[in-house]
Amino acid sequence: MEANVVACAARYIPILRRCSGGGTVLQGPNCLNYSLILPIAPGESLTGITITNQFVMQRNARALSRALSTPVEVLGHSDLTIKGRKFSGNAQRRKKNYFLFHGTFLLGFDLELITEVLRQPEVQPEYRGQRTHEDFVMNLDISAKEIKESLAQEWDATGALRAAPPERMTRLIQEKYARDEWNYKF
Numbered sequence: 001m002e003a004n005v006v007a008c009a010a011r012y013i014p015i016l017r018r019c020s021g022g023g024t025v026l027q028g029p030n031c032l033n034y035s036l037i038l039p040i041a042p043g044e045s046l047t048g049i050t051i052t053n054q055f056v057m058q059r060n061a062r063a064l065s066r067a068l069s070t071p072v073e074v075l076g077h078s079d080l081t082i083k084g085r086k087f088s089g090n091a092q093r094r095k096k097n098y099f100l101f102h103g104t105f106l107l108g109f110d111l112e113l114i115t116e117v118l119r120q121p122e123v124q125p126e127y128r129g130q131r132t133h134e135d136f137v138m139n140l141d142i143s144a145k146e147i148k149e150s151l152a153q154e155w156d157a158t159g160a161l162r163a164a165p166p167e168r169m170t171r172l173i174q175e176k177y178a179r180d181e182w183n184y185k186f
Helices: 005-010 049-068 111-117 144-155 166-177
Strands: 031-039 073-075 079-082 085-094 098-106
Touching: 005 111, 031 144, 049 073, 049 079, 049 085, 049 098, 049 144
Parallel strands: none
Antiparallel strands: 031 098, 073 079, 079 085, 085 098
16 A cells, blocks of 8 residues: 555544545645536547547646646546646546546645655656655646646536535445445555
């Protein structure tokens, strides 16, 4: 486990597992999270993990490059970077007819806290070069509002979001996502 359980407990940081998998992440103030849910049509090119990563990450990189007026690269499988430093990690969950793609943008996040509560990952992308968390990740100098506007423009996200059914969400949390059997299954 990459989370330092003792350090997390001392800071009252819960350890929660994502349904999408991927490496360990730390969430907190000044993290901007997004979720993208898209259909998978039969015979469509987005039927595979790699091609979906490329499709989504290239669009997100284009949106952020425009907003930041600086080149943003996709490195590793699904990291957004500037000059080799990561500011956004992303993951996906696939079902038969749709996929969830989600990620985080660091905006003034406490980078020292990452070092305190997360160990160095055993599996690292080559571009990381064994750098420490503090040397590997960075915060963006942009507002959450600007990122939201840029992503909304790139994805033509203009419609209203349909509310998720609260009863189903509550049931899933109680029966699965709030349970240690789920969160500590590695």
